[in-house]
Every structure is written in C-alpha cells, then in structure tokens.
Amino acid sequence: MKIFFVASIYGREKNKINYEGIVNILKKTGNKVEADHVLKTRKEKLAALDNEGKVDFHKKVIDGVKASDVVVSEISTPSMSVGYLISLALDCNKPTVVLYSGEKEPHILSTIEKSEKLLVLKYRGIDDLKDSLTDLVDDASDQMDVRFNFFISPKIGAYLDWISKQKKLPRAVYLRRLIEEDMKKRKEFKA
Incomplete structure (x- = not known):
C-alpha cells in the first residue's frame, strides 16, 4: 500500500x-x-x-x-x-x-x-x-476505493468533459457524487 x-x-x-x-x-x-x-x-x-x-x-x-x-x-x-x-x-x-x-x-x-x-x-x-x-x-x-471501469458513448464522454470543466472537478468525482446522492435517496439500501 x-x-x-x-x-x-x-x-x-x-x-x-x-x-x-x-x-x-x-x-x-x-x-x-x-x-x-x-x-x-x-x-x-x-x-x-x-x-x-x-x-x-x-x-x-x-x-x-x-x-x-x-x-x-x-x-x-x-x-x-x-x-x-x-x-x-x-x-x-x-x-x-x-x-x-x-x-x-x-x-x-x-x-x-x-x-x-x-x-x-x-x-x-x-x-x-x-x-x-x-x-x-x-x-x-x-476504506480504499475500488477501481471500476466501464464503457460510455461519445456523447456521454463529451458531457462528462463539459461538466468537468464547468464544475472544475474530475469526471470520476462527478460520477461518484451522483451515485452517492442516489444512495442517500434509496432508504432500502444498507451498506
């Protein structure tokens, strides 16, 4: 490590x-x-x-x-x-x-x-x-992060590039925050 x-x-x-x-x-x-x-x-x-x-x-x-x-x-x-x-x-x-x-x-x-x-x-x-x-x-x-790779369309890639520049944060951080927000909404999920 x-x-x-x-x-x-x-x-x-x-x-x-x-x-x-x-x-x-x-x-x-x-x-x-x-x-x-x-x-x-x-x-x-x-x-x-x-x-x-x-x-x-x-x-x-x-x-x-x-x-x-x-x-x-x-x-x-x-x-x-x-x-x-x-x-x-x-x-x-x-x-x-x-x-x-x-x-x-x-x-x-x-x-x-x-x-x-x-x-x-x-x-x-x-x-x-x-x-x-x-x-x-x-x-x-x-608590270390697990690497997770997946394929996206060029349109999604362009959007992630754009939002990354707009919000001044890495694409991975943006995606992680979206998932974390969704997790908070789903009361049935237990970690």
Whole structure:
C-alpha cells in the first residue's frame, strides 16, 4: 500500500522524533511510505525557492497525495498547507489518518468536513502509536476505493468533459457524487 505522509515542515524540528517514528512504524508494516518532502526538506531551503520552485514543490506534493492509497498526517504544529492537503485527500476520496499530540485538539480539525474516510487519533508519544497506528492504517485500507471501469458513448464522454470543466472537478468525482446522492435517496439500501 502507498502511504503519503503529510506534516508541517516548519514544525519538523520540534516534532522530528514523532515524524520519524510515525514513518518508521508505517514502513515496518510493509507499506511504501513517501515522506522525504517532509523529512528531508529544510524550511530555509523551501523559503529560498523562487516562485517556479515553490510551484514545482507544491505540484509534487499534490501529485503524491493523488497517487497514494492512504494519507497519514501529523497536525500537532498548525499549518494551513497541511490542512489543505488533508482536504484535498478527502476530496479525492482517500482514506486519511490524522494524528496529533498535546492537550488540546488542533483547531484545524474543526475546519475539516467530517467524513467516514477521516480517522483521527490523539497520542502521547511514539510508544502509544506502535499498535494503534497500525490498526488505524488497517482500518483506512479497508476504506480504499475500488477501481471500476466501464464503457460510455461519445456523447456521454463529451458531457462528462463539459461538466468537468464547468464544475472544475474530475469526471470520476462527478460520477461518484451522483451515485452517492442516489444512495442517500434509496432508504432500502444498507451498506
């Protein structure tokens, strides 16, 4: 399973042990974990990038979220970018595990739309996470999307292209939302 790790680069110095511990736990379970954008990017280097470099970095991170099976984020350090990436993951229908330490629940959790794909865990230290994080990732993997391909007429294809541009969302997201709306209307359906 491909896991994309998201956390504040600016909070890495303060949370380095936790970030590395989380990534190590995820790797020990046999998952492919992408975390270099957090663990190896220094905030000074990021701040020194020109606009084109910042756009390239941002695109790589977004592509990483989209290419992953599950997103795991550590939100103990507030970050609008991390909040955006969590929202993006949920919009892409990715199971998303959110971790935090500290006494208070981070404000960002009150701003993210609730979803069955969003799994939240408060922890005290890395030792707390060894079993619970593995269990949470297993739960998240149970929620991974199933790929479903089918044939459509050129007319339907043209419509999907048009509606995709109008609504500024991928065709698959549009179709998924149509099906989800229909599922809500059908009271006899039990998942």
